[in-house]
Amino acid sequence: MAGIAVLLDLWRKNQSFNPGLYSARTYQSTQFFSASAAATAASLAAGSSFASRALFGSQVAYSDAGVALPEDYISNIQSASEKLLNHDALQYSSTKQYNVQLKPxxxxxxxxxxxxxxxxxxxxxxxxLLEPRANMEDDDDFLEDNQEENxxxxxxxxxxxxxxxxxxxxxxxxxxxxxxxxVHHVSQRMAWKLLKDIPQSAVRKAGRKMPTLVxxxxxxxxxxxxxxxGVAASWIVQVGIDVYRFFTSGFKTLEEDDDEKQVGVLGQKVxxxxxxxxxxxxxxxxxxGIGAAIIRPSRGQWIGCAAGDLAGPIIVAVIADKVFHVTL
Known part of the structure; x- marks a missing residue:
């Protein structure tokens, strides 16, 4: 039994030198084989003669039938091996699930x-229309002008x-x-990113304790x-309105010069x-990003997104007018 134990120890050490060469199933079969070999060695020692016990120093009492392992011990070994197999199977075969929820x-x-x-x-x-208009003129027709303006x-x-x-x-x-x-024409992962709840995602990212810039x-x-x-939908609607106006105005005027001008105007609008x-x-x-970092993650993300959505075209229009002298 001591010789078998020495051989098992040497075999385990050889296995530990290159752990990457073996998969989870090989490791589990090794553990199960080790337990089976230990049980076999115990049964051989229990069923050996007095001479072999004197040689190995065993203190197990002699029995002609030998000593059988308890059924609970064998069942525990089998259940442990099954749990290891199931755990590794779940670990290696599990993939991330992307839950895409479409709104009506x-x-x-x-x-x-x-x-x-x-x-x-x-x-x-x-x-x-509710802005007050102050009239500072002191004319005779003040009341009449005020009534017309109101x-x-x-x-x-x-x-x-x-x-x-x-x-x-x-x-x-x-x-x-x-x-x-x-959802139907791109991958599930990309569709999940496009349809993600952004405020909730900002809250989850805040819980990870990231650096501010990250x-x-x-x-x-x-x-x-x-x-x-959302921006793509807004662009499609705006371009659709411009194209509709182009065709409706094109049917009213049939001159070629006007058509060329209208095509140029349509291109500029697009x-x-x-x-x-x-x-x-x-x-x-x-x-x-800035609003989520300064204010609360969900509310700050929503406020910052709305503010940037409104201020972005205005800023670009001002820059285009001042620098490039182009009216947007």
């Missing part, structure tokens, strides 16, 4: 979303508000269509991916829409 196709027409869109659109066009047309802002509501709802619906296209970079990258479909959308995407990503 017509989510823009839900009551809460439509109400918020309507409120924002009406405030956008009716708030400028006459405000409320129909035009209402039409603009309705058009803005339709436009924003169309952008959201277009985004939902793009989400479904991305955290800003990671949140900006995630926002760039998640905001991409270029301006592209620049605005790209600047919106870039500045929204940067603003989301």
């Amino acid at each position: 196709l017509f989510s823009a027409f839900e009551l809460r979303t439509l109400a918020l869109t309507s409120l924002r659109s009406f405030l956008l066009y009716y708030l400028p 006459h405000v047309d409320l129909v035009v802002p209402f039409k603009k508000s309705v058009i803005q509501i339709i436009r924003e709802s169309t952008v959201v619906t277009t985004r939902r269509i793009l989400e479904r296209i991305s 955290y800003i970079y990671c949140v900006s990258r995630t926002t760039f991916r998640g905001h991409m479909l 270029f301006v829409a592209t620049v605005r959308c790209i600047s919106s995407l870039i500045f929204a990503s940067i603003g989301a």
Whole structure:
């Protein structure tokens, strides 16, 4: 038995020199073989003669039938080996699951979303009408001029508000269509990145205790991916409106010179829409990273993304006007 134990120790040492050459199953079979060899050696020692016991110094009592291992001991060895096999199988075969959750196709027409869109659109066009206008002139016709100036047309802002509501709802619906296209035509991992909940992702990244610059970079990258479909939907709607206006105006005027001018104007509008959308995407990503680092992760990411989305086209337009003398 001592000789078998020495051989097993030498064999284990040889196995430990190159652990990378053996897989998990080889290691588990080695452990199971070692346990079986030890059990066999114990049974041989138990069933040996008095002379062999005197030679090996064994103190096991003699029995003609030998000593059998308990069934509990054998079952424990088998269960331990099965657990090791199952654990390694799960460890080596498990892959990350990407849960992609699609929102309803017509989510823009839900009551809460439509109400918020309507409120924002009406405030956008009716708030400028509430600004006070001071008239410092001391003329005789002061009251008449004041009455004429106070006459405000409320129909035009209402039409603009309705058009803005339709436009924003169309952008959201277009985004939902793009989400479904991305799910069916790109990999599951990429679709998960495009449809990820960005504020929740910022919260998870904040829990990892990253350095500030690394955290800003990671949140900006995630926002760039998640905001991409929304910007693409906005670009498609804007270009679609410009193309529709081009064709409707083309049927009214049939002169060739006017058609060439309109084609140039259409190309300029498409270029301006592209620049605005790209600047919106870039500045929204940067603003989301900075906002998540300064304010709370989820709320700061949302505020920074909205601020960058609004300020990006304005900043690019100012730079283009001052530096390149181009009006965007």
